[in-house]
Amino acid sequence: MSEKIYAAPAEFVTRANVSGMENYRALWQQAADRPEEFWGELAEKELDWFEKFSHVFEWDPPFAKWFAGGKINVSHNCLDRHLTTARKNKVAILWEGEPGDQRMISYQELHRLVCRFANVLKSLGLQTGDRAIVYMPMIPELPVAMLACARLGVTFSVVFGGFSAEALQARIQDLGAKVVITADGGWRRAKEVRLKPAVDEALSDCPTVQHVVVVKRTGSEIAMQPGRDLWWHDLDTNVSDDCPAVPLDSEHPLFVLYTSGTTGKPKGILHTTAGYLLGNHMTMKWVFDIKEEDTYWCSADIGWVTGHSYIVFGPLSVGTTTVMYEGSPDTPAYDRWWRMIEKYRINVLYTSPTAIRALIRQGDKWPESHDLSSLRLLGSVGEPINPAAWEWYHRVIGKGRCPIVDTWWQTETGCIMIAPMPGAVPQKPGSATLPMPGVIPDIIDLEGQPVGDDREGFLIIRRPWPSISRTLWGDPKRYAEQYWQRAPGVYFTGDAARRDSDGYYWVLGRVDDVMNVSGHRLSTMEVESALVRHPAVAEAAVVGKPHEITGQAVCAFVTLKQGDWNHEELGRELRQWVAEKIGAFARPEEIRFSDGLPKTRSGKIMRRLLREIVTSHTVTGDVTTLEDMNVVTKLAAQHDED
Numbered sequence: 001m002s003e004k005i006y007a008a009p010a011e012f013v014t015r016a017n018v019s020g021m022e023n024y025r026a027l028w029q030q031a032a033d034r035p036e037e038f039w040g041e042l043a044e045k046e047l048d049w050f051e052k053f054s055h056v057f058e059w060d061p062p063f064a065k066w067f068a069g070g071k072i073n074v075s076h077n078c079l080d081r082h083l084t085t086a087r088k089n090k091v092a093i094l095w096e097g098e099p100g101d102q103r104m105i106s107y108q109e110l111h112r113l114v115c116r117f118a119n120v121l122k123s124l125g126l127q128t129g130d131r132a133i134v135y136m137p138m139i140p141e142l143p144v145a146m147l148a149c150a151r152l153g154v155t156f157s158v159v160f161g162g163f164s165a166e167a168l169q170a171r172i173q174d175l176g177a178k179v180v181i182t183a184d185g186g187w188r189r190a191k192e193v194r195l196k197p198a199v200d201e202a203l204s205d206c207p208t209v210q211h212v213v214v215v216k217r218t219g220s221e222i223a224m225q226p227g228r229d230l231w232w233h234d235l236d237t238n239v240s241d242d243c244p245a246v247p248l249d250s251e252h253p254l255f256v257l258y259t260s261g262t263t264g265k266p267k268g269i270l271h272t273t274a275g276y277l278l279g280n281h282m283t284m285k286w287v288f289d290i291k292e293e294d295t296y297w298c299s300a301d302i303g304w305v306t307g308h309s310y311i312v313f314g315p316l317s318v319g320t321t322t323v324m325y326e327g328s329p330d331t332p333a334y335d336r337w338w339r340m341i342e343k344y345r346i347n348v349l350y351t352s353p354t355a356i357r358a359l360i361r362q363g364d365k366w367p368e369s370h371d372l373s374s375l376r377l378l379g380s381v382g383e384p385i386n387p388a389a390w391e392w393y394h395r396v397i398g399k400g401r402c403p404i405v406d407t408w409w410q411t412e413t414g415c416i417m418i419a420p421m422p423g424a425v426p427q428k429p430g431s432a433t434l435p436m437p438g439v440i441p442d443i444i445d446l447e448g449q450p451v452g453d454d455r456e457g458f459l460i461i462r463r464p465w466p467s468i469s470r471t472l473w474g475d476p477k478r479y480a481e482q483y484w485q486r487a488p489g490v491y492f493t494g495d496a497a498r499r500d501s502d503g504y505y506w507v508l509g510r511v512d513d514v515m516n517v518s519g520h521r522l523s524t525m526e527v528e529s530a531l532v533r534h535p536a537v538a539e540a541a542v543v544g545k546p547h548e549i550t551g552q553a554v555c556a557f558v559t560l561k562q563g564d565w566n567h568e569e570l571g572r573e574l575r576q577w578v579a580e581k582i583g584a585f586a587r588p589e590e591i592r593f594s595d596g597l598p599k600t601r602s603g604k605i606m607r608r609l610l611r612e613i614v615t616s617h618t619v620t621g622d623v624t625t626l627e628d629m630n631v632v633t634k635l636a637a638q639h640d641e642d
């Protein structure tokens with residue numbers, strides 16, 4: 001691991017929402033010592049309530065309740081409360097479509113759009129407690145639909161637009177949705193991603209669905225089933241701009257987000273109202289250090305939790321300008337993002353290691369041909385970021401001026417758990433650093449005992465925090481088993497991690513991303529990290545392959561930067577390289593070059609599939625979260641040729 005420590009420049013620290021380590025420590029300690037007072041005060045001060053809560057926290061393990069007795073509405077907190085301030089005509093959503101169209105929607109205008117669409121939902125018979133599925137491209141109507149549901153207390157589930165009809169159907173059925181909100185299609189890589197045909201296919205067996213509302217985005221030919229399917233723009237012609245937000249219980253179900261678990265059945269992670277909102281609101285201020293004048297961009301897709309929390313609810317709750325981009329970073333060319341940062345003078349950029357590595361692969365000439373001087377803070381999420389990518393991000397994008405917040409969290413945690421407050425906590429590349437106030441992590445072994453500093457183990461969190469997922473939709477038993485029983489009474493994250501002597505957390509990946517070579521525990525990430533430091537390597541994924549002698553052998557899948565490489569020579573060089581960087585025991589037995597790696601739609605490398613390829617030479621497990629099946633087919637076929 002890198003030994004370098006990066007502190008924020010003095011001018012950043014002076015203006016930061018939290019400045020200096022002492023202030024961070026004081027906040028954290030206060031939350032640890034008196035959690036109810038800490039969260040109770042913040043909830044009252046930072047959120048707008050219709051009725052104050054009577055209890056801050058109730059705990060019937062493993063089921064938590066926060067701010068019971070309170071009445072509140074997320075849509076009101078994201079919109080209405082800004083309308084009496086100077087923010088009313090501030091841009092709330094700054095949207096750019098892939099073809100280059102753009103929309104700048106003020107808080108006032110967004111409020112109007114949300115009220116109108118909430119009235120549309122009402123006219124279709126939706127009421128508090130009903131459920132809606134949202135299956136849309138990255139267009140402004142997507143957050144409008146989410147906020148309209150939240151306004152009425154209609155529990156929604158956003159299904160990422162890249163999911164198939166089959167995956168969509170399973171989610172509609174599990175949620176028992178009354179309405180599906182969709183579009184004809186969206187734009188990605190200059191091609192149409194068609195959505196409505198998948199909805200039609202999914203609805204062949206979804207008796208609960210009464211209506212489908214369709215946004216016209218691409219204008220392509222689609223089928224509309226009379227009576228069932230309705231155009232958004234038709235419904236929008238005859239509704240009022242006025243729709244009061246419904247005062248909802250603090251624990252009212254806000255949304256369900258499905259993630260794939262280890263079994264075939266998707267897990268519906270449930271988030272409720274007040275605690276979820278407070279977690280997002282606070283971390284926007286603490287981690288992204290949001291200032292009134294900021295233009296903030298999270299490049300995730302809203303179909304992923306990062307998009308829910310950090311494109312929609314967190315940013316709008318604090319009243320910032322949130323940028324939203326429909327398409328892919330390479331369309332029309334690899335400088336699309338840098339072009340947007342220059343054009344809109346974006347100040348904060350939040351993206352993923354996988355995106356960073358893909359951009360590194362294209363060379364520095366793309367970012368270097370744009371003025372990125374508006375940037376003041378960078379963020380990373382989704383995977384451990386390897387120090388080489390961190391350093392590139394810091395140097396080439398941040399010009400050495402911008403702190404990087406490496407944010408560790410999960411769909412289940414609702415908001416950022418471990419990350420630096422950038423004006424307070426110096427960064428070490430590859431470490432998510434220190435926990436947020438109210439978060440008490442630890443690292444334990446198989447027996448549940450803390451392992452102490454510098455030792456690997458399971459990352460757990462000792463106490464519930466406001467934005468923790470409340471249950472799995474329709475399956476409280478599975479919730480208890482998966483998260484609270486592996487180590488009794490504490491939240492089990494499923495990640496491996498270690499803590500160094502400064503208390504910094506180094507998340508190593510999912511628990512099973514660990515190899516055992518000749519008795520040496522070796523994280524796949526450590527080897528990957530070494531590989532991507534080699535100038536020829538763009539990305540690497542490492543898995544353990546069964547080996548008669550060493551138990552497991554290291555097998556590395558590698559994609560290369562542009563160039564003319566001799567694979568045989570380079571393979572030898574890379575094996576030697578890893579042996580030098582880590583030790584001879586880590587030397588990969590095999591290096592396989594490929595054009596791509598199997599990834600989830602949110603960009604996480606699916607090592608599980610690679611493990612299957614190297615052990616059984618086929619893939620039989622759940623592949624519904626895979627972004628591009630071709631990558632796997634090619635990798636499996638490549639083996640047959642060997």
Ligand code: 7RM
Binds near residue numbers: 306381385
């Ligand atoms: C936000 C999100 C959660 C899993 C988590 C980790 C991994 C996410 C980081 C990270 C190291 C990070 N939600 N992960 N962020 N690992 N450093 N900064 O990604 O539910 O989709 O995934 O992602 O393994 O458990 S998620």
